[in-house]
């Protein structure tokens with residue numbers, strides 16, 4: 050039965066999945082299967098973009114015949130002749146004898162080699178940049194040799210701005226109903242297999258992929274439609290950046306791949322010890338593979354991913370152990386470059402594997418061999434432990450992010466000058482009951498003069514924050530040096546979610562023309578503003594707003610944070626512990642005491658005044 054999806058308007062995905070195929074190209078395991086994508090555009094003249102593998106021909110032809118109904122298939126573009134796409138062309142020609150086949154001269158040559166039907170009478174030969182119109186759509190053809198075969202083309206539909214990209218941007222893995230990359234968790238479900246597909250299928254041809262990427266960069270593309278795996282209609286930069294890294298042999302991640310071949314477990318022991326030493330030195334991104342167990346296509350893919358690779362192998366027949374030799378030759382055949390390499394060899398009487406491994410890898414560009422290679426004799430001894438530790442240290446010292454992160458001292462932050470302000474807002478949901486709320490902020494500044502724009506940062510935990518997000522408006526009242534601690538307790542140390550902060554306080558407020566309260570007691574000015582931009586900064590939002598109204602209320606000087614700390618905030622009285630707890634901290638801002646047998650977490654926030662751990666003092 051037919052099974053297709055509409056992509057947009059008159060464009061359809063008419064491909065299919067194969068979950069039963071064990072080996073792609075008879076070489077690469079397919080734990081998650083593979084999809085064969087084909088696309089049909091229904092226009093004044095109908096055009097098919099590539100066929101499918103013979104294993105899925107049944108549903109492919111049902112899709113095609115159902116969508117075409119009684120209409121002809123006018124054109125079939127053959128972007129790629131590998132039989133996983135071409136095998137059904139012969140039957141296509143039998144079912145749609147009038148179809149014209151679009152390809153370049155090499156396409157036609159390869160079709161002749163694979164089939165016996167008359168191709169010359171139905172071939173439309175195209176060259177770089179040639180176009181064909183089907184009515185509404187106009188298709189342009191570009192060559193992309195060696196991505197993955199020499200005849201490969203990519204086809205651009207100028208009308209929809211779609212790039213039919215052949216094998217490029219494809220991946221192993223079936224499409225489980227979700228044919229778009231944004232419909233599924235691509236990074237989790239597909240990225241590893243996309244990398245394995247790329248590196249094993251076209252990894253060798255980075256230069257040619259670069260040429261194709263440069264051609265694509267000249268086109269205005271809204272969708273990338275590959276022959277395998279999900280279609281890209283959002284965040285195209287994500288997959289383009291991956292291809293940029295893979296095709297330039299740039300490590301995708303800083304981290305360490307350890308690939309080992311071990312006969313009786315002693316080389317494996319060394320590999321595991323090295324992994325442990327790396328982890329103890331703080332390396333988080335480590336992958337460890339027994340290359341006798343894991344298929345080389347997976348390890349090759351990981352080699353393209355990581356910046357550092359350690360090869361550990363027993364010596365065998367005065368050479369490299371067989372599975373490691375296979376892997377290294379595969380890596381060399383795929384032209385991997387620009388990695389930091391370390392070697393561990395093992396040999397009970399004539400260790401040779403280290404030198405032989407180095408010989409293979411030395412032929413590749415940009416391979417940097419770390420000193421500190423390790424040579425074992427049969428098993429790991431005490432002196433080898435030291436060598437492995439030294440190797441781990443060497444690797445860590447060459448990882449770009451190995452430098453310790455700078456520690457932030459809290460004290461410099463207390464030197465920043467701040468004012469203190471009451472920020473007010475209101476629920477603006479149109480309901481009969483509208484609620485006012487306010488909180489204390491210290492981040493308020495003018496950022497432009499004409500027009501008058503201001504900026505505030507507000508903790509997301511505050512109800513006032515949510516009100517501003519909804520209503521897009523707020524007032525700021527500038528507190529003065531005669532403010533009492535009560536105003537901070539009212540607006541700063543309690544939540545508007547639990548109480549009405551303005552109950553009994555109305556006589557100290559007025560409403561501006563935007564309907565919000567501003568404070569007239571112990572303030573010297575206020576501003577009414579309308580939000581024009583909101584930015585998310587983790588636990589705070591920053592609002593940029595245009596001032597719609599402002600006025601001076603008094604001449605009393607504005608209150609600075611320092612003045613508040615020195616003159617308004619009561620000195621914290623620490624009550625003796627009533628219960629015995631291992632950790633007691635006091636909040637220097639509001640006096641809240643944290644008591645627990647568990648140490649205060651680094652991300653702790655004072656439940657009263659919302660200040661961070663840096664504002665607490667340890668009492669015991």
Ligand code: FEO
Nearest residue numbers: 131133197216276
């Ligand atoms: Fe999907 Fe190169 O064939």
